[in-house]
Amino acid sequence: YCNGANAIFTPWPRLLGMPVALNVDGIERKREKWNRFARAWYLASEWLSKFCPSVVVTDALTIQQYYLERWHKQSVFIPYGAAVGKIETAEVLPRLGLEPGRYFLYVSRMEPENHPLEVRQAFERIGTPFKLALVGDAPYAHEYIRQVRDTRDARVVLPGAVYGEGYHELGSHCFAYIHATEVGGTHPALIEAMGRGALVIYRNTPENAEAAGGAGIPFEPEELPAKLQSALDMPEEQRTAFRLNAMERVRTRYSWDAVTDAYEALLTGLARK
Secondary structure, three states: OEOHHHHHHOHHHHHOOOOOEEEOOOOHHHOOOOOHHHHHHHHHHHHHOOOOOOEEEEOOHHHHHHHHHHHOOOOEEOOOOOOOOOOOOOOHHHHHOOOOOOEEEEEOOOOHHHOHHHHHHHHOOOOOOOEEEEEOOOOOOHHHHHHHHOOOOOOEEEEEOOOHHHHHHHHHHOOEEEEOOOOOOOOHHHHHHHHOOOOEEEEOOHHHHHHHOOOOEEEOHHHHHHHHHHHHHOOHHHHHHHHHHHHHHHHHHOOHHHHHHHHHHHHHHHHHO
């Protein structure tokens, strides 16, 4: 099962003799989109995860530590995976008015805890001919998205969600990737950008710092404009070093081969019990 909210459903297959693994994802009750009832459900689900599933899977060591300290629950750490290497094609870029190596990229659901508005406002404070591509959408956040889109800066590009090959092209050819999310475990968009060799500028949370592992530029909220400017000003050799280190970190820690091997070992072990 995926997502901690499904903990309540995990006892039923166990009653039929089937072992169950529950991937709890991040600490979902911290997301601002949830009302009081939903947050209470997630909190109750965290408690249920102590004994309902056969095993709990956590996708970040930070989340693993949280479950151990808060609920005294041991879990198995298996992160997300990401591909390594750039996509050579760049067909989506001219359609969005972007040029290779001359835009900052942000990719996430347009939710308050992911801070696209903060990213846009920080970018508007720096003087650069580069553009900012704010990629993402959310069907339940119309008013917030309206605020994000409320800009007269022609450098800001808001294409909505971009999937598939276009998404991979954007990550492969950006000048830098901005990761501003503060809730969750290992974020796929972050390690995917690292795997594509992007210069990563990330919000300094324990989960993001764990994923980046020193292969990116951390920022506190008030520091973002200065960190964007420093990325523009730093020598190209330093930017190249960050990019190569990011790709190597994904290759050694977040490869799909390692992730699938870990799940195969986990599920095979459960089936034998």
